[in-house]
Amino acid sequence: MAHTRRNYDTQPYWEGCDQRELRIARCADCHTWIHFPRGVCPNCWSDDVRHEAVAGDGQVVTFSRPRVPDGAPPMVTALVALDAADGVRVLGRLEGAEPDAIRVGMPVSLDWHEEDGQLVPQFVPSGGAPA
Numbered sequence: 001m002a003h004t005r006r007n008y009d010t011q012p013y014w015e016g017c018d019q020r021e022l023r024i025a026r027c028a029d030c031h032t033w034i035h036f037p038r039g040v041c042p043n044c045w046s047d048d049v050r051h052e053a054v055a056g057d058g059q060v061v062t063f064s065r066p067r068v069p070d071g072a073p074p075m076v077t078a079l080v081a082l083d084a085a086d087g088v089r090v091l092g093r094l095e096g097a098e099p100d101a102i103r104v105g106m107p108v109s110l111d112w113h114e115e116d117g118q119l120v121p122q123f124v125p126s127g128g129a130p131a
């Protein structure tokens with residue numbers, strides 16, 4: 001998929017994913033978090049952009065729940081605001097949540113799944129899946 005494309009700026013992000021570590025780019029000059037990674041800070045134009053490993057806890061900002069045939073498990077995609085990186089929103093699948101229970105502001109934790117041979121972030125409800 002297009003979002004798994006690697007280039008010079010995104011390489012540290014994907015190398016983090018390979019090790020199940022969420023690395024978010026951050027400007028070394030003004031400390032703005034930058035996601036998706038790019039080589040220049042959008043706030044101060046510094047090119048001193050580094051990657052920091054952050055915790056993957058956050059809250060659902062918005063989510064999509066496509067219609068699926070009866071009986072098929074719905075695949076929910078969520079945009080998650082990270083608690084550890086102000087302003088950073090990570091897109092990923094939301095697994096293990098009762099579809100009717102998903103709401104904006106729901107606390108979620110980072111998990112990983114493999115997509116086309118690449119580990120990518122996904123999220124699960126904080127505190128484990130509902131019984």
Ligand SMILES: [Zn+2]
Pocket residue numbers: 027028029030031032041042043044045046
């Ligand atoms: Zn900056």
